Every structure is written in structure tokens, then in C-alpha cells.
Amino acid sequence: MTITDPEKKKLAQEIRLHLKICLDCGGRNSIYADRCRKCHKSHLRLKNRALRAKK
Numbered sequence: 001m002t003i004t005d006p007e008k009k010k011l012a013q014e015i016r017l018h019l020k021i022c023l024d025c026g027g028r029n030s031i032y033a034d035r036c037r038k039c040h041k042s043h044l045r046l047k048n049r050a051l052r053a054k055k
């Protein structure tokens with residue numbers, strides 16, 4: 001699937017980079033997740049890679 005809409009592509013990239021990683025099982029969770037969807041613990045850290053280098 002190719003995304004041609006630059007707005008959607010930007011959004012998709014941001015969502016892809018805004019993850020929460022479980023510290024217990026290493027599972028990837030949504031940025032909105034409070035608990036890990038795999039082990040249901042709340043040891044989540046943000047995976048927040050800054051994509052916007054230039055403003």
C-alpha cells in the first residue's frame with residue numbers, strides 16, 4: 001500500500017514512532033496504552049524518536 005497523501009504519511013510516521021515499549025516483555029503498545037497488551041503490566045516506556053529535525 002502506498003500512501004501518497006503527505007499529510008497522512010506524516011501522521012502515519014508519527015504514529016509509528018510514538019510507541020510504548022513494555023519493559024517486562026518488550027511488547028509494542030499503542031501510545032495510548034496504559035498497560036501492556038501482552039503481559040498487562042504498566043511498565044511501559046515511551047519510544048519517541050524525534051523525526052522532526054528541522055522546524
Ligand SMILES: [Zn+2]
Nearest residue numbers: 022025036039
Ligand atoms: Zn509486557
